Amino acid sequence: MAENNKSLPKRILTYVLLIALALVILAPFFIGIWTSFLPTMNIAKGDLFSTNLSFDNYVAAFTKTPILRYLANSFVISTLTMVAQLLFCSMSAYAFVFLKFKGRNILFGLFLVTMMLPFEAQIIPNFQTVKFLGMLDNYSVLIVPFLTSAFGTFMLRQSFKQTPAELKEASDIEGLNHFQFYWNVVLPYNKISMITLGAYSFLGAWNQYLWPMLTTFSNNSRVIQNGLRQLQSEETFNDWRMIQASAAIIVIPTIIVLFIGQHYFKSGLNEGAVK
Amino acid sequence: MSTILKNVTKQYDQDKKVLDNVSAEIQTGEFFVIVGPSGCGKSTLLRMIAGLTQISEGTIKIEDRVVNDLSPKDRNLTMVFQSYALFPFLSVWDNVAFGLKARKADKADIEKRVNDALKMVNLEELRDRKPRELSGGQRQRVALARAVASDAKICLMDEPLSNLDAQLRIKMRQEIYALQRKLGLTLIYVTHDQVEAMTMADHIMVLNDSKIQQVGTPEEIYQHPANEFVASFFGVPPINILPAQKVSEAILQVNSDFEVTLPHPIAHANVRVGIRPTDMKVVDSDELHANATIKAVEFLGNEKIVHAKMSHGGEVSVIVSSEEVFQPYQNVEITADSEFLLFDVDGKNITNKGAVTHA
Numbered sequence A: 001m002a003e004n005n006k007s008l009p010k011r012i013l014t015y016v017l018l019i020a021l022a023l024v025i026l027a028p029f030f031i032g033i034w035t036s037f038l039p040t041m042n043i044a045k046g047d048l049f050s051t052n053l054s055f056d057n058y059v060a061a062f063t064k065t066p067i068l069r070y071l072a073n074s075f076v077i078s079t080l081t082m083v084a085q086l087l088f089c090s091m092s093a094y095a096f097v098f099l100k101f102k103g104r105n106i107l108f109g110l111f112l113v114t115m116m117l118p119f120e121a122q123i124i125p126n127f128q129t130v131k132f133l134g135m136l137d138n139y140s141v142l143i144v145p146f147l148t149s150a151f152g153t154f155m156l157r158q159s160f161k162q163t164p165a166e167l168k169e170a171s172d173i174e175g176l177n178h179f180q181f182y183w184n185v186v187l188p189y190n191k192i193s194m195i196t197l198g199a200y201s202f203l204g205a206w207n208q209y210l211w212p213m214l215t216t217f218s219n220n221s222r223v224i225q226n227g228l229r230q231l232q233s234e235e236t237f238n239d240w241r242m243i244q245a246s247a248a249i250i251v252i253p254t255i256i257v258l259f260i261g262q263h264y265f266k267s268g269l270n271e272g273a274v275k
Numbered sequence B: 001m002s003t004i005l006k007n008v009t010k011q012y013d014q015d016k017k018v019l020d021n022v023s024a025e026i027q028t029g030e031f032f033v034i035v036g037p038s039g040c041g042k043s044t045l046l047r048m049i050a051g052l053t054q055i056s057e058g059t060i061k062i063e064d065r066v067v068n069d070l071s072p073k074d075r076n077l078t079m080v081f082q083s084y085a086l087f088p089f090l091s092v093w094d095n096v097a098f099g100l101k102a103r104k105a106d107k108a109d110i111e112k113r114v115n116d117a118l119k120m121v122n123l124e125e126l127r128d129r130k131p132r133e134l135s136g137g138q139r140q141r142v143a144l145a146r147a148v149a150s151d152a153k154i155c156l157m158d159e160p161l162s163n164l165d166a167q168l169r170i171k172m173r174q175e176i177y178a179l180q181r182k183l184g185l186t187l188i189y190v191t192h193d194q195v196e197a198m199t200m201a202d203h204i205m206v207l208n209d210s211k212i213q214q215v216g217t218p219e220e221i222y223q224h225p226a227n228e229f230v231a232s233f234f235g236v237p238p239i240n241i242l243p244a245q246k247v248s249e250a251i252l253q254v255n256s257d258f259e260v261t262l263p264h265p266i267a268h269a270n271v272r273v274g275i276r277p278t279d280m281k282v283v284d285s286d287e288l289h290a291n292a293t294i295k296a297v298e299f300l301g302n303e304k305i306v307h308a309k310m311s312h313g314g315e316v317s318v319i320v321s322s323e324e325v326f327q328p329y330q331n332v333e334i335t336a337d338s339e340f341l342l343f344d345v346d347g348k349n350i351t352n353k354g355a356v357t358h359a
Helices: A002-006 A008-035 A040-044 A056-064 A067-098 A104-116 A119-132 A139-146 A150-160 A165-174 A178-189 A191-206 A210-215 A224-234 A240-264 B042-050 B092-102 B107-120 B136-149 B166-183 B194-200 B218-223 B228-233
Strands: B002-011 B017-027 B031-035 B057-062 B077-080 B154-158 B186-191 B203-208 B211-216 B240-246 B251-254 B258-261 B270-275 B280-284 B292-299 B303-310 B315-321 B331-336 B341-343
Touching: A008 A240, A040 A240, A056 A067, A056 A240, A067 A104, A067 A139, A067 A150, A067 A178, A067 A191, A067 A224, A067 A240, A104 A150, A119 A139, A119 A210, A139 A191, A139 A210, A150 A191, A165 A178, A165 B077, A165 B092, A178 A191, A178 B092, A191 A240, A210 A224, A224 A240, B002 B042, B017 B042, B017 B057, B017 B186, B017 B203, B017 B211, B031 B042, B031 B194, B042 B057, B042 B077, B042 B154, B042 B186, B077 B136, B092 B107, B092 B136, B107 B136, B136 B166, B166 B186, B166 B194, B186 B194, B194 B218, B203 B218, B203 B228, B211 B218, B211 B228, B228 B240, B228 B270, B228 B341, B240 B315, B251 B270, B258 B331, B280 B315, B303 B331
Parallel strands: B031 B186, B031 B203, B077 B154, B154 B186
Antiparallel strands: B002 B017, B002 B057, B203 B211, B240 B251, B240 B270, B251 B258, B270 B341, B280 B331, B292 B303, B292 B331, B303 B315
């Protein structure tokens, strides 16, 4: 009790500080959402807190621009990238943890080395390769280079290493082969890491900008982030209401992914396996 | 029809043998306990039988088939781990069915076996729970049910009770014993707890320092231990071992504190005497005749354990009836009956050897 009373002013101060910080961080976000419901006139005049709200902007965004096509492109590419990364990263991580082969550590070292080179540095050779393969302005150019990732392998390897050895031994005695053990035990046991990597790779693909800008030229393969940029330059003057509405639309998947992910980030999911 | 270990040796590096030349025969359908202090190699031996650890030398035969290079699944056995090794993402029912599903058993057959197994360990009510929603004892039962559901006739258990509290351990001990008898399993059970070994085993293998000390029934091991180690490993409190010298053909001077009568002549001049705490006597004494001082007295309800320090060094524990009254620092005289074991200076049991029986 005494301690609670003593810390009351301290707590008030903490909360004031937290609220202030939350305002600073969330205000632009809310202003963005708010203005997406306003006509361009109000935005242009700087009258950001007008109450002249309507869904017109959203209707216009969907009907007057190819935003649906962009969204579909982004969705397909992000989903395929995510699925491929989950599959290939978990398989290679499994090999690094549960298979014993010559040069395992050296190979893993090489994996890590590729992480040290930023993607921007690989853009020119990558571009030449995809151009040579005739993949430009196509879904494949946005997917193939990202089928696997060294980071994903590294992350899952660390996670797989935590799988109790007894589960492997119990599975050996029951006669599971490597694939059965991988599929029936390792993947479910490391569900949280898989979801984390899935969310990470989905959002990574969704938010790509530089690479799609260089390799796609038509609406058929243009992804949403570049489509948004397109809205800004296609018009002679910037139709801010449309841009605001589109920007609001494209953050929705991000929020959904994070909410779904959050549901699974409960602790204690693996309790009771081994004492 | 049995499991035969022949000269089994395990060596991880050149100079250190984890298991040295272990040979034994485990009869089909018996409860076989491998017991020893930690680090004696007992878990390694079990894992070699299971096929989880390679054998360096020697052979292991199961049902007349050499299994040295057979993978674990082809040895047709199940294993219960110390840490249970349950799958946290599966329900109790699915955990028990896991091995059967992996072996692609018939669906109706799986259904029946799993339900029977759960019934046998009293877990029917909890079939849809996840392991994290179970208590330690219940998790242990799931691990047992997994072994029961399998059609394998050999079951290996690696210290399955060491994570449970004392009360539950006694209960599970009885349950495991009853299950083994009911199913006619060949059960190979590893433990460091001599009480578990004594209460459950048909045969006990005592391991120490990577070597077999003795293999025998609980009675044989307790009454005729092969050496000092085996004698002191079994029994609570442990047997009292004191040095002794032969003073005449029939008299041994024990620890220079008291004398015992030899049942038969022995060849050795210097021996070690092992006397169980129940075979010693304590009486109050004056300072002149006392040969020991009491250090502590433990009250156990129906009896008391008296811990005393002998005048010429060494400590002994004696079990007395709970009516007798002793105080710490009291001077007492400790003597022994004719019930005792004799060991030579190397610790080998010579109790009935060197006797002039054939004369």
